[in-house]
Structure formats: C-alpha cells, structure tokens
Amino acid sequence: MNAAFDVLIIGGGPIGLSCALEARKAGLSYIIIEKGCVVNSLFNYPLYMTFFSTSERLEIGNVPFVSINPKPTRPEALEYYRRVATSHHINIKLFEEVKQVTPNADEYTVTTSKGTYHARHVILATGFYDIPNLLQIPGEDLPKVTHYYKDPHFYATQRVLVIGAHNSAVDAALETYRKGAQVTMVIRQEAIGNRVKYWVKPDIENRIKEGAIQAYFHSTVTAIRENEVDINTPDGPVTIPNDFVIAMTGYQPNFELLKTTGIALSDDEKKHPAYNPLTMETNMPRIYLAGVVCGGMDTHLWFIENSRDHAGKIMAHIKNNA
Template identity: 30%
Template sequence: MPFDPAVIAYALSALPKLPFDSAALAYLLPALPIWMSYRARYRATERKSHMILEDAREAGLTEPSSLHPVIDTAKCVGCSACVLACPEGDVLGLLEGKATLIDPTRCIGHGACEQACPADALSLVFGTATRGVDIPFVSPDFETNVPGIYLAGEIGGMGLIRNAVKQGSEAVDAIAAANESEGADDMLDLMIVGAGPAGIAASLRAMELGLRFETVEQDSLGGTVAHFPRNKLIMTAPVKLPLYGELRFREIRKEALLGIWEDVIERTGLHIRCNERVAEVTSAGGGFTIRTAHGVYRARRVLLAIGRRGTPRKLGVPGEERSNVVYRLTDPAQYVGQRVLVVGGGDSAIEAAVALAEQPGTEVTLSYRRDAFSRTRRQNRSAIEAAVAADRVTLYLQSSVEEVSNGSVSLRHRGERLDLANDHVIVCAGGELSTGFLHSMGIRVERRFGTAGPGAVIDPADSAKAPDLKAA
C-alpha cells in the first residue's frame, strides 16, 4: 500500500520529540497507517455521537426515564467498553475521549455498562438534578413500609425482564415464609396484581409452592411488553422461570416474547384474570380486601407487579368510553380502509400516524394540543412533515378532542369546532403513573434526584410508622 509522504511527515510531527533511533523508526513507520486508520474511525464515531446528542437536545429528550449511568470523567479512561456493552446501541458514546450519555431517553437501565467499565467510572442512578423519579420504599425481601404489601419488577425502578422474573420469584419466597406461621382461613394466601414478567414469575412460583392465590391484570397478558410497538426488540439476559424452565434468549422481538408467555400459560395451566383492574386495596381483619372491576377478594398478602406504565391518560370527553377509542396502536393493518384519528404529539403518536398512513385506503388525522411538536425525535418530525406534505396525514395543531360520537369525532381547533367523519380514535397521550395508587395504600414513595440504588432499604422498625390504609 503506497503512503503519502506529506501525510507521514504530518503524523511524525505530531509525535513526541524523541532522540532519533533508526531501529525505532523502522518499527514505527509500519504502525503509522494503523494508527491513522484508528484516528479516522475514532473521529467519525465522535462526529456521530455529537449528532445523536444534538438531536436529543434539540428534541428536548435529555432526561432519562429509568435507571441510568452517570460517568465520573475523572476516572473514565475512554476505553469505550461501556459503549460496546450497551444492548440498545448509541445510548452511550465517546466525546472528547470520555464516555457520555448521548441518547438518555433510550436507556433501559440494563446495567451492562457499569459492569463492563474497568475503571469503575460509572454509577447507576434514578432521576437527575432537574427531574425526579418516584421510587417506592422496599425492604430486602420486597416488602413495603406497609406490612403485608410487597413490590416486584419495574415498579421498583428496575427494568429488564431478567430482573422482573427474579424479583417476582424471590418476593413469593419471602411471602411464603411469612405465611408459614399463620393458620389457614377463608382468605387467599396471596393476591398478585399485574401479569407482566414479574407477575407471571410470581404466579408460577406461587403455584410451585402450593399457595392459594389469584392473579389479576388490568389489561392483557404481558403487561408493559404488550404495549410496545410491533416488532420492538427487547433486551434481557437468561433467567429461569418457575415450572417452565430456562429462558435463554438475550434479545427477542415483542411478538415472540408474548408467544412465550402464552406457551407458559398453556403448559403450566396458570390462570390469570385479564382485563380486571384493581380499584382499591384496604386493610381488613389481619389481611387485605382487594376490590376490582369484577369482584372482591380477601388475601393475607398482596404483591404489586404493576410496572411503571400505569393507567393510560384519558381525554375526559363525552364518548371516550366507546369501544372504538383505544390507547395504543398494536397492528396498523387492522385499520386498512378506515378513518382514524390519532391524538398526541409525542414520538408514539407520530409513529402511529405514519404507520397508519402507509395502510391502503386509511384516512389519518393527527390532533395535537400544542402549536408545534416537542420532545420528539428529528426523524419522526421529518416523517410526519413528509406524510402531511404528501396528503397522507391531515394535521391539526392547537386542537383538542371535544366529543366522540357514532361515526364522527369533534375537535376544537383554534377556537372553532370541527366535526370529522371517523371510525376509530387512538389516544397516544402517555400514562398516569401508579404513584397515587401506591399512596392510597399508604406506601411511601421517594422522589430520587440522581441517587443510586434499585430501591431504598428501610429499617423494619419503620414499618410500625406506616399510615393506615385508606380507600382510593
């Protein structure tokens, strides 16, 4: 391979001045192309990291929503081990020779970056100095400050399926040990709320231990995973599921994972009461009364495996209870040839509108209450602009839904009422976190502003200070 003498001269001039040694120079010259190639790749990678960071800042997506790393730049050696370890890709990058969180909202709290760092320069924390994250107090055995109520899974701040499965199983072990000293009565041993990975694992472990229990889920099997976009890649790590066996995958698509949960139900005979939302949990006669949309249960212990998605945010307008109003897009193909209104201005709403616009004969309208999109990624803003320009999506900014009727929907757009022909309404307005539900049971929640740990550990003596349970 021929070398450009000018390039070699420049590279030599950048090296430290050392006493001339012809033997050293003979070894040095062949290494120059390798070093220069490395520098070129490094600069290209750094430029890409700068672009991703600027895109996140421009979109206002700078606050991580989950457990995430903070980097001690004094310790960071710039080896990029953390960057390579991240399963999501392009969440961390190297800028000016130091690891940097370049796409914060895409961090899933995997923790592989912290483990990969050879210099102990990363710490995992909840929240930032400007954005707090609500984390409930739990003891080492997953019991909250309210004796008899336990938490497991994402609600405690830890994402990742492996964490949820382990916590669900271990929480039931602790509950079973606590139940051993109590005599049998007409109450269930355990009520499990939620059928995501933590709830499924807890239910299987309860079956394995012979506990009397029920599991309810406000939506469908799979919990938060069921609400992910179609074909979303989900990261985890191998883990053992009680009564089922080892889940060996490290990455899996949403549909395949939901298929595994269905296989678990079929092979184990586990019964889960789906579409049954818990309205309140109150203390009663040495246990708890759990009121749902379909009945009343009594149990000695309650395990909350409800995730952090919470309840979808409602519009609060007449007609919202109609069956054609939903709060997520699962399969765009089911809306072929339909008239669909999407409500929202975040990435999920824009992605839903664009996906629907690609379906044959589908008429798509997007309604957003603000005058411009905020906290959305550049590629999504470009995609919706292109869809609007091509007349595939009708966009109404500064608009809100006033009423949903049979075959139509009414919008208030810049002070004027618009009545649009409509078959379906998809609301992508986020969710209301479960903090209020936890407070209604007396569970203490701490708002973390950049502090570490998967959940505060409380002194057992503090349990006596827990407030009485009250109705939601």
Template identity: 60%
Template structure:
C-alpha cells in the first residue's frame, strides 16, 4: 500500500488550500470528503451571502470573481469546485473517515470505503455537521429543523426561529417575507452583535414594528406537535401555537472524532490542543486546519483568517524532512 506524504480529512476551502500547498511542494496527498466538494457550503441556505468580500475568500492566490460586493453560496460553490476541477485536486468524495490511528511513524486511516496510510494527517473538517442541540422534549419531532435552506416551505405557517445568529436572522426575515407568521425565541437580551451589519437594522426594525415577534431573555422548554413552550428569565412559562421550529442554535465540530484521534481537548470550549505556529497537535504529525481549531468557539476561525494554515502546516512538514 502506498504511504502518502499527507492525508487531508475534509474537502472544504481550507482542506482544498492544504491540497494546493501540497501540490506546489511535490508532496503526495489525498483529500477525503464525506460529501461533495465544499460540502458545508453546499448545505448553506440557498440565498446566503458571505460577510466577507470575494478577495478575502480566495485560496492560493486564485482570483475569486464576483459581480456582487458580497459573494453568495452559488458564487462560492462555482469558485471552489472550479479550483478542484482545474487544478485536478486528488480528492475522494462521499467517503467518511472513521478512524485515525498511528503505528510507528505512519498513520492508518480507516474510511467507509477503504484504508490508507500516510506520514502526516491534516484534519480540516469544519463544524457544520453536528447541531448544537437544546436537549429538550420534542426536539426530535419532524417539524423541528436544525438546518435552514429556503423560505418557501414555510409560507402561511406559524414558524418559531430559535437563536439570533446570522442564520437565525436570515431565516426569520426570509420566511416572514414569504408569508410566514414568525416568532423568535432568543436567550440574549438583544440580537447578536455578530449579525451582518447590513442585516441587523432590518431585523431590529421588523421586531420594533411587530412584523416579527421576538421574546428576549427566553429559552425553549418543550416542543409539542402543535406548540412551543418557552420560559423567560424569571421562569415564567408561555405557550404559542406552532407549525415549524427552526432551531438554529449553532453547530459543533465532531469532538468524538478528535478525541479518538488522540487530540487533547481543553477547557469549557473543548479547544483542541495545537501549536499556534505549526498547527501540529499533541499527536506528532497530526495537524488541524480551519474552523475546527476553535472547538466550541466557532466564531474564532473563518476562511479568511485560516487560509494561512496550509502554508504553516506544509512548511512544518517540509522542515522535518530536511
């Protein structure tokens, strides 16, 4: 069996950037992705627009051309998937990595379709796969959605949106404009400051005029077939009629996979242990890249500030070979 120089887990923007860096330095590599190319972006809301401008989303200096000041989901899919095609990135799709273990100086990687060996492994799996569950009764009902794609299914429905992040605010505004009766349940006392600056006044104005109802300092307590029960900061219980719940309470990295790979997790945010100058974890020759580095703090790393990880990692690998 061939022993690769690098096996990259995750075919998102940062995983692709790591592959391009390996290519430039004549290292043998393989990217393994459990879905399609940039699978997380593919699963974003259909009409989502990035906070960043196009040039901040570029990888390997390849121009990202966008007619709009803020590129959208489709622009990003065209850009990143186009790079994978034209640069002939070595990538296996719809293949899930099950286990990473080390035998001597080589990693054994078991997947849903086979097995591989590599001298180095980069985990660049993002955080969009596992919803941050509320763990309340009724959360598993069919009417509860942890992912939002488009507003049309919710026309003329009573929709509860839980959360106040960008995804929650976008879902509330879009479903409201397609005829839904929208109520937001928000744990904080205000809309999150991280919401896109051109969207935040819109949602605040809709709440102020009463077009979208919002309960601040509130938490969902139970979801039933026909209602949502929630409580305020004083413990007072309220119940409202409901058809659908969009529980957009955030997402988490696969911490079990990181632990099983031997990576130490620290603190309340379960921050993975890695060297900030090389991105190497406590497991020698096992690296982290991209959003996964932040643990539960998923607002710490983005495409634009983690693009440098690829060069840092490959540089460290090359320095060990010299």
C-alpha cells in the first residue's frame, strides 16, 4: 500500500506533465499514473506529423521548446516532453493502467493494474486518443483495417481506402499516395473538413480535383471484405477492390472511467463531463479534469495550447482550500 499523495494525476501526456510541474511548484506531493509511455498519445501519432501550433504554444512549465521548423514535428515534441519529464525528475509510473477511483473518507483510493494508491486530490488528464470511434460495420475487425495510421511506406503500391475528411485522414491519404498507393477517400460530408491544416487543405483538394486521389463525398462504407469494400454513395452502392482500410473516424475519451469515478456526463451525444471551468473541479469533490478530456465527444475544443492553464487553475484551487 502506497502512502497518500496530495495529488494523483491520471495520464502522462503534456497536460498531465504540466499538472505535475505545477503541483511541485505549489509544494504538493504528487504522482502520475500513465498506462503507456511518456506522452503516449503523441507517441501514437503518425511518424511524420506536423503540429498545427508553433513550438512556443506547446511549452509547459516555462521550459523553452526549441524547434528547427516553423511548426514542430512529432519527433521534436517527443524529445521535448521526454526531456521535461526526465530533467525535472517527474514522479511518474509508466505502463500502469488505472482501473478504479474510489472515495475513501477524505481521500481517494486509486486501483491500478500494478497496485493501489491513496490521494487527497485526483486529476484526470487522460486525453481522448485511446478509444477509436468504430464504424460498426461488417469486416471492421479484419486485420487489414486500422484506426491508427503510422507510416506511409507500409502501404506502397497497395489499394488503400481512407475514411474521414479531417487532418488525420488527409495526412494518411496524401502520404500514402506519395508513396505509390492507389488511394480512395470516403467522406460523409460534402467537402474536406474546414479544420484541416491550412497548408495541407489545398494540396488534398487539388489531388482530388485532378483525379490522383478518388473521393466519394456524401458517402459511407457499409462493408469490408478481404479484397474489396462496399460504399454507399449518392449514385448508389459501389464496390471497389481494396487491400487496406485506414479508418480515421476520430477517437473518444475513456467515458467508462469517468462514469465509474462518479463524474456526471451530459445526456446528449456530446457526453460533456461536468466541471467548473474556473477551478476544473468536477461534481466529485477534489476530482479535477485537465486537457482534452474536458470536451467529451467535442475533441476539437481543447488542445495543448489552450489547456495548459488548467494545471494552474487546479493547483490554485487546491491551495486555496487546503
């Protein structure tokens, strides 16, 4: 049994690390529990991903983020956040998954895959990248289907179907196309998403316009088989030959952990968790949210750059109520 901490942080991403740095600054004992590696979500991003934000907007703990590019890349971000964690000797337990958070008198008992911890305050900074939004169609469980895109080289010369119209889908389509894949996109909407990075959007639109990448708009995939896929289009059903499906259909927070912890969710499809935006405290006393998890299914509302201040709000509230 571990001694009680002032603060236990669930999630070792950029915002979880920021919370740890602020806790130390406030003189509070803390620990981070992370189910994967340091900044696990960023590690699972595509290998060649470029951030929308500039490096100074990704900084935490007043530690400078120096990039050789106008906008930093995934490898640069991994290096930066790892150096922050190691140089500041952040107290973090890796590859340990939180299973349950239980009230226990004036503290919380946190049960993980490896042990039990006790803390006066708990912060959920769990992000949203762990659980993909499934299509719920036949064949989605085939080995050729992935909801996580990594390296375009793997798809060279193959017939690739990309589902989605936002940044991840566009990156996957363009990168695999440039490695020699025959790329088809299936998009529910009438056009490429408005939130696609401004320097990429003209590229994908021009590739579609010239026919280098085929796109079915107002369309959905209805079934996936070993060598083909079925698509429902405005002109009727279409079946095309296919080797791989990259389903960039988005992700969602771990709602099950939120619910079992006692955090209230809105009744609509957005599933917004209940919290005070001034303090980040939820409906559960001394349990806080930080980062992307605050948006529920609106995963585009919060980013590193606009949720870095969550850590300061939380620690100020904890200190004021000590």
